[in-house]
Amino acid sequence: xxxxxxxxxxxxxxxxxxxxxxxxxxxxxxxxxxxxxxxxxxxxxxxxxxxxxxxxxxxxxxxxxxxxxxxxxxxxxxxxxxxxxxxxxxxxxxxxxxxxxxxxxxxxxxxxxxxxxxxxxxxxxxxxxxxxxxxxxxxxxxxxxxxxxxxxxxxxxxxxxxxxxxxxxxxxxxxxxxxxxxxxxxxxxxxxxxxxxxxxxxxxxxxxxxxxxxxxxxxxxxxxxxxxxxxxxxxxxxxxxxxxxxxxxxxxxxxxxxxxxxxxxxxxxxxxxxxxxxxxxxxxxxxx
Amino acid sequence: xxxxxxxxxxxxxxxxxxxxxxxxxxxxxxxxxxxxxxxxxxxxxxxxxxxxxxxxxxxxxxxxxxxxxxxxxxxxxxxxxxxxxxxxxxxxxxxxxxxxxxxxxxxxxxxxxxxxxxxxxxxxxxxxxxxxxxxxxxxxxxxxxxxxxxxxxxxxxxxxxxxxxxxxxxxxxxxxxxxxxxxxxxxxxxxxxxxxxxxxxxxxxxxxxxxxxxxxxxxxxxxxxxxxxxxxxxxxxxxxxxxxxxxxxxxxxxxxx
Numbered sequence: 120x121x122x123x124x125x126x127x128x129x130x131x132x133x134x135x136x137x138x139x140x141x142x143x144x145x146x147x148x149x150x151x152x153x154x155x156x157x158x159x160x161x162x163x164x165x166x167x168x169x170x171x172x173x174x175x176x177x178x179x180x181x182x183x184x185x186x187x188x189x190x191x192x193x194x195x196x197x198x199x200x201x202x203x204x205x206x207x208x209x210x211x212x213x214x215x216x217x218x219x220x221x222x223x224x225x226x227x228x229x230x231x232x233x234x235x236x237x238x239x240x241x242x243x244x245x246x247x248x249x250x251x252x253x254x255x256x257x258x259x260x261x262x263x264x265x266x267x268x269x270x271x272x273x274x275x276x277x278x279x280x281x282x283x284x285x286x287x288x289x290x291x292x293x294x295x296x297x298x299x300x301x302x303x304x305x306x307x308x309x310x311x312x313x314x315x316x317x318x319x320x321x322x323x324x325x326x327x328x329x330x331x332x333x334x335x336x337x338x339x340x341x342x343x344x345x346x347x348x349x350x351x352x353x354x355x356x357x358x359x360x361x362x363x364x365x366x367x368x369x370x371x372x373x374x375x376x377x378x379x380x381x382x383x384x385x386x387x388x389x390x391x392x393x394x395x396x397x398x399x400x401x402x403x404x405x406x407x
Numbered sequence: 408x409x410x411x412x413x414x415x416x417x418x419x420x421x422x423x424x425x426x427x428x429x430x431x432x433x434x435x436x437x438x439x440x441x442x443x444x445x446x447x448x449x450x451x452x453x454x455x456x457x458x459x460x461x462x463x464x465x466x467x468x469x470x471x472x473x474x475x476x477x478x479x480x481x482x483x484x485x486x487x488x489x490x491x492x493x494x495x496x497x498x499x500x501x502x503x504x505x506x507x508x509x510x511x512x513x514x515x516x517x518x519x520x521x522x523x524x525x526x527x528x529x530x531x532x533x534x535x536x537x538x539x540x541x542x543x544x545x546x547x548x549x550x551x552x553x554x555x556x557x558x559x560x561x562x563x564x565x566x567x568x569x570x571x572x573x574x575x576x577x578x579x580x581x582x583x584x585x586x587x588x589x590x591x592x593x594x595x596x597x598x599x600x601x602x603x604x605x606x607x608x609x610x611x612x613x614x615x616x617x618x619x620x621x622x623x624x625x626x627x628x629x630x631x632x633x634x635x636x637x638x639x640x641x642x643x644x645x646x647x648x649x650x651x652x653x654x655x656x657x658x659x660x661x662x663x664x
Contacts, residue, residue, distance in 0.1 A: 159432070168538035175469065176532060178539035180477040236436040241536065242657030243436055249664060250448040337534050338456040338663025341464040341623045353532065353540050 131398045136307065138395035143271065146262040147390055153255035154367065156247055159235040161364060162228075163244030169228030171361055175352035186358060191217040191226035198224060256329060266321075275309060276318055282311035300381045306397055316370065324367055331360035453661035457591065465597055466622035469530045474605065475541040478533075480612035483572035483584065486632055491571045499616040504600075508567070508637035511558035518602060518616050524548045527599050535626040536658065545620050547601030551594045553636070559590075563638040566593045567645060568619055571632035574652055586630040587642050587650040587660075588621055597622040600633065625662035627653045 139147075170177070170185035177184055186205065191198045200216025202209045213219070218230035220238075231237040235247050266272040281287060291312050294300070301310055309317070333339045334346040334356035350356040378386045389395035435441050494502045499518050506514040528546040550566070567587040575582030592598055599620050602609050609615045614631025621628045628651070642648065647655025654660045 164538065168535070170539075172539075175473060176475045176540040176542045178475070178477070178479050178535075178541050180475075180479070235432050237433055240436075240657075242653075245536070245659070246442070246445045246448070246657075247436075249452060250445040253448050253451055335534075336456075336664040337466065337532075337625060338460070338623045341466045342456065342459045344464075344467050347467060353534065357538060 131400050133396050134399050135394040135396050137393050138307075138389045139393045140265075140269070140271070141393065142262070142265045142269075144390055144393060146258050146265075149258045150255070150262075153251045153258060154371075156235065156251040157255060158364065158368065159233060160244045160247035160251065163234040163236065163239075164241060164248060165361065166228045166234060166239060167241040167244075171358040172354040173351070173358060174354050175347070177354035187361075189215050189228040198226060200226075252329075252332060259325060259329075263321075276314055276321070278311050278314045278318075282314070287311060298380050303397060303399055306395075316373075320367070320370055324363055324370070327363045328360065328367070331356045331363060335360065449659050449661055452659075452664050456661075456663050460591075460623075463591075463595060466531055469532065469542050471530065471544070473542050474530065474544060478541045478543050478605070478613070479539070480610075481535055481626060483574055483631065484612040486570075486572035488571060488573065491632070494571075495611065495615075502616050504617060504633065505635040506553060506557045506638075507635070508639050509560040509563035510638050511560055512556070514553070514557050516553070521548050521600065521602060521617070524552055527596070529597055529599070529620070529622070531597070531620070531622045533626050533629070536653075536662070544605045545599065545601040546603035546606075547599035547617070547620065549596060550598045550600055550619075551596070553600070554593060554638075557638070559638060562640045563590070564640050565589055565638070565642055565650070567637045567639055567642055567650075568630040568633050569635040569637065570630050571634050581646050581655070582652075583646075584630060584632070584652045585646065586619065586628055586652070587645075588619075588624075588628065592621050592624070595621075595623070623663055627651070627658065628662050 169190060170179075170183075170188040172185050185203075187203065189200070189202045189211070192201055198212075198217045199210060200212040200214065200218065202211040202215045211217075212224070214230055216226070216228060217224050218227050219225070220227060220231055227239070234244070236243050266276075288311060291310055295312060300306070330346060331350060333343070334350050335353055340347055340353065346356070347353065350359055385396050503515045503517050504521065506516070525548070526546055527549050528544065530542060530544045532540050532542050534540045554566070565587045566589075568585060570584035570586075572584045573580070573582050574584050588598070597620070600617050601614075601620050602617055604610065604613050609618060614629075614633075617633045618631040619629050619633060639645075642650040646652075649655045650660045651658075
């Protein structure tokens with residue numbers, strides 16, 4: 120505690136250090152653009168058939184074989200939105216299943232404010248989705264290539280052995296829960312939780328989005344049929360695509376909250392100009 | 408406290424931005440320039456898939472145990488024309504498949520002629536552009552055999568399928584269903600003209616007497632109620648000029664994705 124107090128006295132000095140290379144910054148913001156459009160056009164596509172299944176096939180039938188469905192049911196002279204996951208049905212009127220379109224409650228899986236276009240138009244949704252899917256994949260390859268060749272992954276993202284010990288992780292979780300973040304020299308590097316989250320997104324969730332997406336393509340199924348076996352069928356792949364997208368949304372929410380609570384302007388500046396500010400005590404400052 | 412203030416500002420800012428973005432997005436969606444740019448991804452997709460499909464791989468075939476218990480008919484489930492009703496009355500005995508256009512020998516084939524030709528049976532997955540899938544068993548004549556019989560004229564690049572159903576009622580007939588595929592798909596061994604489904608005569612709801620199966624593409628390419636196949640070098644002059652009913656309404660011509 121005393122060291123933190125000390126570092127915040129007038130004696131400490133603010134130093135800017137170069138945290139994000141230009142390539143990381145550009146690919147980061149292009150990724151924001153791509154994932155936003157992919158999510159919104161993806162929900163437009165989902166709305167065309169708002170049900171998810173496990174297995175090779177899946178379609179409307181009785182009994183309903185879907186694992187998740189978002190729909191509207193009649194309720195007197197109005198409708199209500201119902202989201203069903205397995206055997207659990209949740210009332211979601213206003214957001215999922217039924218929401219306001221042109222001032223009136225209408226059957227719609229995801230509401231108009233989160234889809235591209237805002238109105239129902241599968242063809243346009245697909246056009247946007249596939250354009251930004253290409254954009255996203257190319258951007259991702261550029262980033263991966265850079266990360267490998269320039270040592271970004273090894274230097275910035277790979278957790279060290281000590282960082283992965285249960286004791287250290289428990290300590291970081293406790294610190295995060297109190298919204299206490301590394302300061303001074305320790306803030307020069309990502310903490311272990313950050314590293315794990317970024318590694319999980321970059322090497323697990325985003326590749327899963329691409330692979331499950333490709334598994335839905337009948338053309339690609341002929342080219343790489345093993346993808347069907349990997350995910351257990353086209354309809355399973357579609358369900359995994361949706362679940363992985365939801366996990367990415369959850370990551371983005373936590374990511375934004377963390378950016379906000381750990382110094383929003385400093386974080387934003389570092390992802391725009393590259394420079395991140397640290398408070399360094401004069402005696403500990405490295406001579407450069 | 409400063410965090411709270413920033414967060415509140417951020418939330419107000421983002422909701423304003425979201426409203427702006429929403430109308431902004433619809434404006435972008437309707438811009439022809441934006442659409443032209445976005446549409447380029449289709450040739451990229453087709454180019455990439457065709458590059459990887461050089462060896463003409465087959466679509467996955469399934470076993471009887473994998474058949475969907477219910478195979479939902481989609482699009483037209485019964486063509487409304489009087490002509491079709493008459494054909495149906497005699498169980499398509501008077502129906503003939505016309506093959507013409509850029510061919511050396513125009514053909515007229517009855518259902519019996521088609522059934523006398525070598526057939527192929529395949530259990531495949533049908534994927535609707537909406538997102539659902541169903542597995543069915545299809546029996547029919549490989550399109551390649553019919554093309555061999557007719558003999559392609561030099562310059563022929565596409566097979567256009569004209570159908571009996573009118574999916575959209577229009578005065579000029581532009582709502583009639585049609586589809587087109589190129590010769591890469593036309594010669595593919597799994598591209599068949601099916602007259603039977605799940606071991607029975609093809610039902611009206613599924614496209615009787617004859618429907619196209621083009622297994623590596625989405626459902627809307629699988630034209631039902633096929634009346635005529637025209638070989639052509641371009642589909643620019645046909646209806647909307649995009650090569651199909653749904654293509655004229657904004658969907659991709661290459662539906663391998």
